[in-house]
Amino acid sequence: MLLSHLNFAKKVAIWQKTAALLSLITLNAMAQEVGQRERLVSPELKDDNTVVFSIRAPKAENVTLSGNWMPMVPDGNQGMKRQTVALTKDGQGVWSATVGPLEPELYGYSFLVDDVTTLDPSNLMVARDGTFRTESLLYVPGDASDLYWAKTGPKGSVHQIWYESPTLDLTRRMFVYTPPGYHESKEDYPVLYLLHGGGGDEEAWPTLGVAPTILDNLINSGKAKPMIVVMTNGNPTQASAQTISPKLPKVEQSARGMANMMFEKSLVNDVIPYIENNFRVKANKENRALTGLSMGGLQTINTSFENPNLFDYIGVMSMGFADLSRFGIEVDHSKRAQQILALKEADPELYWIACGKDDFLYESVVTMRNELDKQDFDYKYRESIGGHTWSNWRIYLSEFAPMLFK
Amino acid sequence: MLLSHLNFAKKVAIWQKTAALLSLITLNAMAQEVGQRERLVSPELKDDNTVVFSIRAPKAENVTLSGNWMPMVPDGNQGMKRQTVALTKDGQGVWSATVGPLEPELYGYSFLVDDVTTLDPSNLMVARDGTFRTESLLYVPGDASDLYWAKTGPKGSVHQIWYESPTLDLTRRMFVYTPPGYHESKEDYPVLYLLHGGGGDEEAWPTLGVAPTILDNLINSGKAKPMIVVMTNGNPTQASAQTISPKLPKVEQSARGMANMMFEKSLVNDVIPYIENNFRVKANKENRALTGLSMGGLQTINTSFENPNLFDYIGVMSMGFADLSRFGIEVDHSKRAQQILALKEADPELYWIACGKDDFLYESVVTMRNELDKQDFDYKYRESIGGHTWSNWRIYLSEFAPMLFK
Known part of the structure; x- marks a missing residue:
């Protein structure tokens, strides 16, 4: 199991690297769009199925993560809300949190950056859930998600x-x-x-x-x-x-x-x-x-x-x-x-x-x-x-x- | 032409209303997720092809809009960047800007909320542009985009x-x-x-x-x-x-x-x-x-x-x-x-x-x-x-x- 996770993490890394290389031909156009900022790797799945989520938000005062593996809790207003995880900021203005280990599953998540719902800008896997929302996707491999x-x-x-x-x-x-x-x-x-x-x-x-x-x-x-x-x-x-x-x-x-x-x-x-x-x-x-x-x-x-x-x-x-x-x-x-x-x-x-x-x-x-x-x-x-x-x-x-x- | 735009705006409104009604059956689950906040209409296409973009971000200090109808300008660092439009905040913490009139076209855009790239949470039309980004979509109807x-x-x-x-x-x-x-x-x-x-x-x-x-x-x-x-x-x-x-x-x-x-x-x-x-x-x-x-x-x-x-x-x-x-x-x-x-x-x-x-x-x-x-x-x-x-x-x-x- 550990080995297959290693392979998976490696494959994701190779994918990201190769994608970057294949993009070279439009690099000029790209550089104009994204500036010179390095692209974060998020989410980063570790060998033990913990996951590091990261987002660059130097000016934010509070960043949390909301993922559908987290339980619903009372919102203090007679309703329920999804529990969130607080991220912490490093010296470069990158917020991150390590979550899990997570069970094998296909998850949806988003960040709340000063209460604004934000998809993960580093993650191109996005799905629309009907008329409700779009969300970033995270696949955690394992027997339960193998199909x-x-x-x-x-x-x-x-x-x-x-x-x-x-x-x-x-x-x-x-x-x-x-x-x-x-x-x-x-x-x-x-x-x-x-x-x-x-x-x-x-x-x-x-x-x-x-x-x-x-x-x-x-x-x-x-x-x-x-x-x-x-x-x-x-x-x-x-x-x-x-x-x-x-x-x-x-x-x-x-x-x-x-x-x-x-x-x-x-x-x-x-x-x-x-x-x-x-x-x-x-x-x-x-x-x-x-x-x-x-x-x-x-x-x-x-x-x-x-x-x-x-x-x-x-x-x-x-x-x-x-x-x-x-x-x-x-x-x-x-x-x-x-x-x-x-x-x-x-x-x-x-x-x-x-x-x-x-x-x-x-x-x-x-x-x-x-x-x-x-x-x-x-x-x-x-x-x-x-x-x-x-x-x-x-x-x-x-x-x-x-x-x-x- | 004006009439067809009216029809279009009306259709979008009907779509949103009907979508909300059709969602009723999962309202309990939904209410837990989105809280009691009213959903904004964004982007809102007006009859004259001006467009109002809105996002709720009460704690933000600066919100701009970046859309691919806007020209590239020097970024002051020997590169180029996309020109942006500043949004202004109302008393409820909703930022908005009116743009255009825009030429008929299928556009991609995103918000920058305190410099964090954020898709429009009110807009379910999202596309992935290869390995580059995901973006919110806006369709402005007219002869040039009719196909x-x-x-x-x-x-x-x-x-x-x-x-x-x-x-x-x-x-x-x-x-x-x-x-x-x-x-x-x-x-x-x-x-x-x-x-x-x-x-x-x-x-x-x-x-x-x-x-x-x-x-x-x-x-x-x-x-x-x-x-x-x-x-x-x-x-x-x-x-x-x-x-x-x-x-x-x-x-x-x-x-x-x-x-x-x-x-x-x-x-x-x-x-x-x-x-x-x-x-x-x-x-x-x-x-x-x-x-x-x-x-x-x-x-x-x-x-x-x-x-x-x-x-x-x-x-x-x-x-x-x-x-x-x-x-x-x-x-x-x-x-x-x-x-x-x-x-x-x-x-x-x-x-x-x-x-x-x-x-x-x-x-x-x-x-x-x-x-x-x-x-x-x-x-x-x-x-x-x-x-x-x-x-x-x-x-x-x-x-x-x-x-x-x-």
């Missing part, structure tokens, strides 16, 4: 595709992952439909969710069957992630849109037929799986209840039978028992529910399990540590995918 | 594909754009190979270069023929953009790698055969085009000289016959006249050279044109304003693509 990064070996392709959704009256974008070997073979493949959460869009699972890489690694190690993975945009008002174009149509709609079943209708009427007409797909219940997180979990519940014979594998992540009335979302509970019985009758191979102990929707999962139990509905339950986080959703995907199509 | 954003209408697909490069002994990633209609039709298509610059990677043209959107818009308006566009990684030592995996192999290599012709060899021996075997392609000289910027311009020159009968359309952006000896890159000049004559004999349909008046490589283009003129070599020259910038490269692509395959 999250590309390695040598065969790889799937990711296709950004626009399709017509007559249901939503939009031309919409989705990402379709085809597994290693898809383009060389003549085989048909099973399909997993993978839904993001509220505030997210079709870029969520391919980026922070690292779904394509997780699938490559699971498939290459024989843990999951080769499958197609379809990552849609679950916001029924949105043609695509709006960062790619404010010019695309966007229907004004309230939060109620999340429960108006329009996305679910478009998934069944528009997305699945498109996939089954345009990819080499085993187009039957036995070879269709559906899972989603949070809002996508709600859409998974809704879709499986409305279409009990469509999917043989159903996964609900970080969502249950939630009371959404405070958001103006009213759910018709009277149909529930009937829907559960219809799905029980359809007898899917797997109904899987996963939630973290600290998830703010945990109680909704308890409610859901109680209602399923009342009807003797057969499901598997996976309770993890942690809350409503990408860390958990990557783990859930890593566990759900291997159970499919077997 | 750069997705609109309604048919759209091409973008495929992230891994291919074997025996030449470089790497499994490598590239982006392949297939035009609107490709998947429905049975036709074969011409191919444009589109190369990025030093410090960049295969993500450069699809993101900052917005090549897929430019092509969609050119093709849908009938200005360019439908074509496939191949966006490779031009760093011969790199499997892919290293932000996606430090675990992938990366060969340690000096800047000399840029001139060792290995990428050019892999383009001809690995990339082109892969494309011609895996896509519906018109596999002949008349239907192959090659262009690249800066380092990719050098690779374009090299490839066209070494393979005079491969491409009928060749475009060199922001590069000429540069003296790269200060970077340890020695070019064998003795073959040049002979190479020019061989290419003249092959008689390509178009040899196009584009450069900005302020480009730091401008003199290399003068040298190149002189040497081509000496051999009576037929080329077209496009001189633009500005320098070594994505603004120019997007314009060049917008002008080059319509001249192809006609």
